[in-house]
Amino acid sequence: MMRMVYALYTRRLRRRLDGAVMPRHVAMVMDGNRRWARQRGFDDPRIGHRYGAEHLDEVLSWCAEMGIQHVTVFVASVDNMRKRDAAEVGNLMRMIEQVVAERLSRPSSVWRLHVAGRLDVLPDSTRHALKLAAEATRDSTSGFHVTIAIGYDGREEIVDAVRELLESESRAGHTVPDIAQRLTADRLAAHLYTNGRPDPDLVIRTSGEHRTSGFLLWQAAYSELHFCDVYWPGFRKLDFLRALRSYAARHRRFGA
Known part of the structure; x- marks a missing residue:
C-alpha cells in the first residue's frame, strides 16, 4: 500500500512540474553512504559506498528525464583521501572505477564525463579509469554533462x-x-x-547536514541550496522532485 501511495504521489508531483522553471545545472553532495549502511544493519558500513555509487546511475536518469543538462556530484574531498582509513578509501575508489566510470562509458549512456579535483591524490587505477571514461564520452552529442568532483576542495x-x-x-x-x-x-x-561549464543553479546535499563543505565555493555563490534529510543511497525520486519543486518556487536574485 505504501509503495502504491508513493508511486501515485511521485507521478502527481512530476506532472505538477511540467512547465515549471527547471535548473540547467544541479550539483549534489552525495553524503551519508556509511550511515545509511549502518541504519540498514550491514556489518560493514563501507558497503554503503557501493550502493551510493550504483544509485548515481539512477539519479542521473532522473536528471535526464527532467532535461537537466549539467550535473556535478561531490564524491570525495581531498581530506577524505588523506585522512580516512586507507581500506575505506581503497573501497570507495574501487566503486568509482567499477561502477561510476564503467557505467558512464557504456555506449548506452547519454552523459559526457568531466572530472574536477586534485587528480594527483587519487590512486593510479582510479585516475586511469576516469581518464578512459572521459575519453570514451568525449564525442557525445547528447548535450548532457556530468562532472565527478573527486579529490576536490573548493579552496584549493x-x-x-x-x-x-x-x-x-x-x-x-x-x-x-x-x-x-x-x-x-x-x-x-x-x-x-x-x-x-555553467555555474550550478541548485545544490542538493543529502544526509541532513546543513553545510556545503567547500563544494564549488566559487561557482555556487548564487546557487539555491536544498538540504535533504535522507542519506544518499535512500535518496528517492520523490525527494529529487521535491528539491526541484522548491527551486521552481524561489525567486532567484543573484545577490541583488
Whole structure:
C-alpha cells in the first residue's frame, strides 16, 4: 500500500512540474553512504559506498528525464583521501572505477564525463579509469554533462586557479602590476576545474547536514541550496522532485 501511495504521489508531483522553471545545472553532495549502511544493519558500513555509487546511475536518469543538462556530484574531498582509513578509501575508489566510470562509458549512456579535483591524490587505477571514461564520452552529442568532483576542495581549486593564471600571465610577459590591473572574476574563473561549464543553479546535499563543505565555493555563490534529510543511497525520486519543486518556487536574485 505504501509503495502504491508513493508511486501515485511521485507521478502527481512530476506532472505538477511540467512547465515549471527547471535548473540547467544541479550539483549534489552525495553524503551519508556509511550511515545509511549502518541504519540498514550491514556489518560493514563501507558497503554503503557501493550502493551510493550504483544509485548515481539512477539519479542521473532522473536528471535526464527532467532535461537537466549539467550535473556535478561531490564524491570525495581531498581530506577524505588523506585522512580516512586507507581500506575505506581503497573501497570507495574501487566503486568509482567499477561502477561510476564503467557505467558512464557504456555506449548506452547519454552523459559526457568531466572530472574536477586534485587528480594527483587519487590512486593510479582510479585516475586511469576516469581518464578512459572521459575519453570514451568525449564525442557525445547528447548535450548532457556530468562532472565527478573527486579529490576536490573548493579552496584549493581557487588557489590552483590563481596559480595557473599567474603562471599563464607570466609566460606571456606580463608583470605583477600588469596582472593585477588585468585581473577580473571572469579571467580567474577561466582557470577553475569547471571552466566551460555553467555555474550550478541548485545544490542538493543529502544526509541532513546543513553545510556545503567547500563544494564549488566559487561557482555556487548564487546557487539555491536544498538540504535533504535522507542519506544518499535512500535518496528517492520523490525527494529529487521535491528539491526541484522548491527551486521552481524561489525567486532567484543573484545577490541583488
